[in-house]
Amino acid sequence: MFCYQCEQRAAGACTKIGVCGKKPDVAALQDLLTYLLRGLAVVAREGRRVGVTDREADRFMAVGLFSTLTNVNFDPDRFHDLAARAIELREGLKVRVKAAGGAATYAERAANYTPAAGADLAAEGERCGLGVDHSADADIRSLQHTVLFGLRGVAAYADHARILGQESDEVYAFMHEGMAAIYDDLDLGAWVALALRTGEVNLKVMELLDAANTGTYGHPVPTEVPLGPRRGKAILVSGHDLKDLRDLLEQTEGKGISVYTHGEMLPCHGYPELKKFAHFHGHYGTAWQNQQKEFAAFPGAILMTTNCIQKPASSYMDNIFTTGLVGWPGATHVKNGDFGPVIDKALAMDGFAADEDRGSVLTGFAHNAVLGVADKVIDAVKSGAIRHFFLVAGCDGAKPGRNYYTEFVEKVPADCVVLTLACGKFRFFDKKLGDIGGIPRLLDVGQCNDAYSAIRIAVALAEAFGCGVNDLPLSMVLSWYEQKAVAILLTLLHLGIKDIRLGPTLPEFITPNVLGVLVENYGIRPITTPDEDLAAILG
Template sequence: MFCNQCEQTAKGTGCTVSGVCGKKPEVAALQDLVLHAVKGLSLYANEGRKVGVVDQEVNHFTVEALFNTLTNVNFDPERFQILLNRCAELAAQLKEKVARAGGNVAFSDPAASFQPAASLEDLIKQGEAVGMVNDHDADADIQSLQQILVYGLKGISAYADHAKILGQEDDMVYAFIHEAMAALTNKGLGLNDWVGLVLKCGEVNLRVMELLDAGNTGKFGHPVPTEVPLGHKKGKCILVSGHDLQDLANLLEQTEGKGIYVYTHGEMLPTHGYPELKKYKHFYGHYGTAWQNQKKEFAEFPGSILMTTNCIQNPQGYMENIFSTGQVGWPGVVYVKNGDFGPVIERALALPGFAEDEAKGSVMVGFARNTVMSVAGKVIEGVKNGDIKHFFLVAGCDGAKPGRNYYTEFVEKAPKDTVILTLACGKFRFFDKKLGDIGGIPRLLDIGQCNDAYSAIQIAVALANAFECGVNDLPLSMVLSWYEQKAVAILLTLLHLGIKDIRLGPSLPAFISPNVLDVLVKNFDIKPITTPDQDLAAILKQ
């Protein structure tokens, strides 16, 4: 196997024996084969659009399949076998439709004629044979750009899957994914072509995050400032992790009146700010911290656990208590379909729950764009009169790799006349810090989940308009942490928007070649983090 798609990849170059995430070589091979098969499917989908053939089932399958290959989503070989068989069926059906419409279906790339082997063992061998989806014979810089593109597409697909569940879709998103995957078969594309596709990926991701934002806020309301307990109540309990608001809403509805308290974990923390979710009285508080601590935290949780999207780890020790839904899979974990969480509820009622109430303080959430812009006048006044000297967006993924204490120290050392905006699970390094306020405005503002980077962008654009300047001219600095492919998609969005002077860590992606990195540094002034003291000094002297 070879996998270099996450920040924690072995030795900073790539996992070759087994994934640091827990991915086995056979799963890595099956994921490579899924990408290969989707590349073939995309050839027909891309050609189909030229002759008016658009297949919604193919669109949906494509984002679901790519989402399954994202870090910490699906580790179940049997689920990949189902995906591969379905991909071949859809490709054959689409090929026939495109041919009838007069489109080209004569493709020489092996992906176009992919046929899955009958057994799981032989599928794994097929995956080992095709390897990673990029062109292995291409120049190193082109291979790097191809990998950046594919990892960005995985992030887009995750967000697009969430959005379509809420009824928010745009065919231009599916069209670009198919165009980009099909482009991987084109050996005639040059460096500039791949740079263009990579930046277009960022543009499309902005649209996807807009769709997801519309889905979340349209159905559950705009987040409002909400105090979230970090302790627990005596009684039966269910813990919800991942990102999906619809799954949480379904669970809250199905548990109402059953004497079960529902708690959030990880990136689900911001859901407490949504009016249509917080109205449930048994939706109580937040348990635990970020995804990488779940083995200890989940083992100690006295109720059932529901994983709604990515971030699952090996559940050894509490296998009987954890359930998955959506794209999440782990061998032996019960998979719940169609939003029916009866098995999760039944298990929660069978477990002891918390023996007594416990108070452990609280944190505030709900500072998405509507909330922040409702006090825009006070923010602008604070900047103009010198009370607020600088804004820091300290955001992104958390992880287990050493060096992430940088973000805790950075926030702790940020001067008291600065404001910290944060989102995604990286905030768990400092989310419970009491930083005070500036003129009634909290110094720590939790904007939401990773996809709420859309809210952060809208806040920055609104402030730039208010000050009649560009976003890069604002007293705003971005200090980001990354772990997986959704973070790649968000970074590409920031580059598409021309955002410069981003500090990125704790280490730079292994899939970025030295020459590509040089281009990013020269054009966007991307730089690796150093130390909190050095970076704060450099930023604040500007």
């Protein structure tokens, strides 16, 4: 086993078992699937050259890559099915490509490889890891892996958007191009360009996802969300998927069940087409890494959508359900939109014994809401009432050092505004920072999936002030954990955004030479201490 794609990896890499709970056989099966996806990409790229596309192969590329992202699928049986489907799609596409005048044979082993009948697929996967078919040059290999991990993030956003009817051939074509490029003789400069292109395509797919979410559920509006439960039966929804939540809300209406959000689902309370359900009550718990403690205390059923699942404790294994691409051995998996088993479990459980007031938090400050009061924000900046904006955003995690973000926000001066998104906000989401002339000093922009909103806000403010984004009184202090954060970082670099502070540690897969390029061209730097970083930013 060799895995270093997330921030929480063991020293150097996870080699015995994943810190996330991923076992060696699952890691090997994910490597095998990635290898097969590279072979499919080679054929799909050749197909586009001769005018042949296959939408099923396109969509499967997103599904397959998303399945290998951190904390999504830990079920080995599901990867056997995915591997078989990758081969089936590849071989079917070969026939069509050849008939259209494309290649009849392929030099790349991954484009031809099929495990022998009855083969141990985990053992096969051990021969297909990150070192296979990647460059022997450490810096080029670093960028190859950066592109791969970025593509896993792109795949996650693309799959979310596709579920709500938003797709792009440009995005699918690049996913094939990026995966197939591993076999091309590219120099360091070309790989840097491909990494930045990954960021550019990620911007496109985040725009698609924003259009999908807001077009389906309306633009989020500022909303106060209770943190305490109310008496009665309960279902907790974690992950990221809005459609799963909407389907569940429809299926639980009138059944005496309150539905709560957990983790990155908090911003869902701001969407008009979701918040209109009277039994959509409040938010429970914090970020993904605390779920073992928080889920054990939840007296209802739990539904995991998309990524962020942790190993369920035995105390709630019978109460947790997975759907979509999420999987954990032993946890009951239900089809998207068919939540009868979840509802039955909730009705059979005790639920909350009494109403409880634990305060509330605000969410719903996506781009439409913030830009709706842009004139007020601009006047506050011009008058000096707002001195600086900080985007303190990104993934949370259990590794020591993340208390930096709590302390940083607590020490941000009273004449500054903090924008936040993704689960990193749970380090400080319930802090009462007050307001500046009616503008809350803590603005929750949304999920990590809503990073496009933060970009829209920054670009609009730059246009209003007649300057570039790098000239705004805006600083980005980011935390990362998994591959969606890698894709977002590549998007920010594609946009030319500089002086980003990143932590709690820098990616293991970035070599010193590649880091040197990022420092020289973009001023990217690791976080230090809140006091030092605030002093450097504010002068």
